[in-house]
Amino acid sequence: MVVLNRIYTKTGDDGTTSLGSGERRPKYDLRISAYGTVDETNAAIGVVRLHLAGAREIDAMLARIQNDLFDLGADLAVPQRDGKAERLRMLASQVERLERDIDSLNEPLAPLTSFVLPGGTPGAAYLHLARTICRRAERIMVELAVNPEEPVSGAAIQYMNRLSDFLFVASRYLNDKGAGDVLWVPGQNR
Structure with a gap:
């Protein structure tokens, strides 16, 4: 269980932060960037969820994904090292569940005849951002x-x-199952 009773620690004032293992790294470290960008993905999905207007099935999927992204951040925050106790790791079953969700949302969609531009409904546009x-x-x-x-x-x-595939398919699903997609027209403005 995580207990946070103090939000600021001042330990990062020197430009470093702690991994889950306690090891200190510069805040520009690639591992910190990795799990920071996973967190950014999660925040963008939180914004998507504000714009779903009754799409309960997708909202439930996104809620599961947000929790998975915290698992993924924990996985990245504690690098797996030989001889160390195992920590929270992503599992193949989480990937497989995501694949089932993609298949479920993609099944009613018409095949694409062009690339899709971000847009359509607000929820779909925010899914493209995520x-x-x-x-x-x-x-x-x-x-x-x-x-x-x-x-x-x-x-x-x-x-x-x-997840990027899921977010793309979910955006199409929110755009009236693809009927409201904004399609790229190559060379349209020449």
Whole structure:
């Protein structure tokens, strides 16, 4: 259980922060950027949830995702090291649930004939914003994982990859199951 009875500690005043293991890192460290951008994704999803207007099924999916993103942040905040006690890690089952949700929302959608521009309903537009933040988090995580000294769980990277797909499909679903999508028209303004 997490207990936060004091919000400011002043320990970050020197430009460092603590990982979940207690190790201090500069605030610009790539691992800090990774879980900070996962947190940013989560905040954007919170904004999406304010604009769902009765889409209870998607809201429930997004609530589960927000909780998963805290799990993912915890996974990133405590790098897996040989010989250390196992901490909270992302699981393949979380990725698989996300895939089932994607399939469920994608099933009634017409196939795309063009790329989709962010827009349509407010909820769909905010889902596109969350998707782009999610993609940035994924890129940072992949960059971090290239370093053998900075392990990143494969399930965590897979989750972020699927999450961006989920956010895209959910945006189409909110846009009247794709009928309200704003489609890219190549060269339209030439």
